[in-house]
Amino acid sequence: MGYRLHTLPSRQRPDLIETKPRAASLDDSGATDPAIRFVVLTLLAVDGILSALAGALLLPSYIGSIPFPISALISGLLNGALVWAAGRWAKSPRVAALPLWTWLFTVAVISIGGPGDDVILGGQGLMRYSALLLIVLGVAPPVWVLWRRGRPHWP
Numbered sequence: 001m002g003y004r005l006h007t008l009p010s011r012q013r014p015d016l017i018e019t020k021p022r023a024a025s026l027d028d029s030g031a032t033d034p035a036i037r038f039v040v041l042t043l044l045a046v047d048g049i050l051s052a053l054a055g056a057l058l059l060p061s062y063i064g065s066i067p068f069p070i071s072a073l074i075s076g077l078l079n080g081a082l083v084w085a086a087g088r089w090a091k092s093p094r095v096a097a098l099p100l101w102t103w104l105f106t107v108a109v110i111s112i113g114g115p116g117d118d119v120i121l122g123g124q125g126l127m128r129y130s131a132l133l134l135i136v137l138g139v140a141p142p143v144w145v146l147w148r149r150g151r152p153h154w155p
Contacts, residue, residue: 032089037089037090040089041086041090041098044082044085044086044089044098045098045101045102046102047078047082047099048079048082048098048100048101048102048103048106049103051075051078051079051082051099051138052075052104052106052138053106053110054071054075055071055072055074055075055076055138056071056107056110056120056121056134057120058071059071059072059121059127059130059133059134060123060130067125067126067127069126069127069130069133069134072130072133072134072137072138073137075103075134075137075138076138076139076140076141079100079138079139079142080141080142080144080145082099082100082142083096083097083099083100083145083146084145086098086099087145087146087149093146093149093150096146096149097142097146099142100139100142100143100146103138103142104135107121107131107134107138111131121134
């Protein structure tokens with residue numbers, strides 16, 4: 001550097017220190033309004049339903065003639081993100097798992113046959129196991145997020 005910088009005294013920069021409180025805290029201290037928590041958790045639960053619908057309807061995708069069920073993995077990663085976001089707004093892990101519960105309920109409803117024996121989750125070959133594939137890949141990331149949230153964090 002140079003001899004000029006070494007002679008300057010060290011000083012604190014007040015513009016780099018946060019002194020104002022945040023408007024809406026995302027921690028578990030209860031600083032946010034319960035109505036806002038309810039609205040956010042409800043929207044995250046609806047997102048869980050939308051994730052299940054998109055994952056199930058896009059499951060029979062193909063690359064050429066080979067089944068490529070990537071939507072199950074994408075739905076699982078999205079569920080993990082939804083559970084993580086719900087964990088930032090919820091005080092308990094049960095409430096944080098709300099998007100996962102709505103996702104599981106939607107997949108259960110979808111897996112039941114329709115009035116004309118219409119089946120969304122099913123098919124030939126690999127797609128015969130599409131419901132199992134969707135459930136395993138859709139549940140694993142959010143369960144991992146909940147498991148990590150419940151562990152104590154050591155300094």
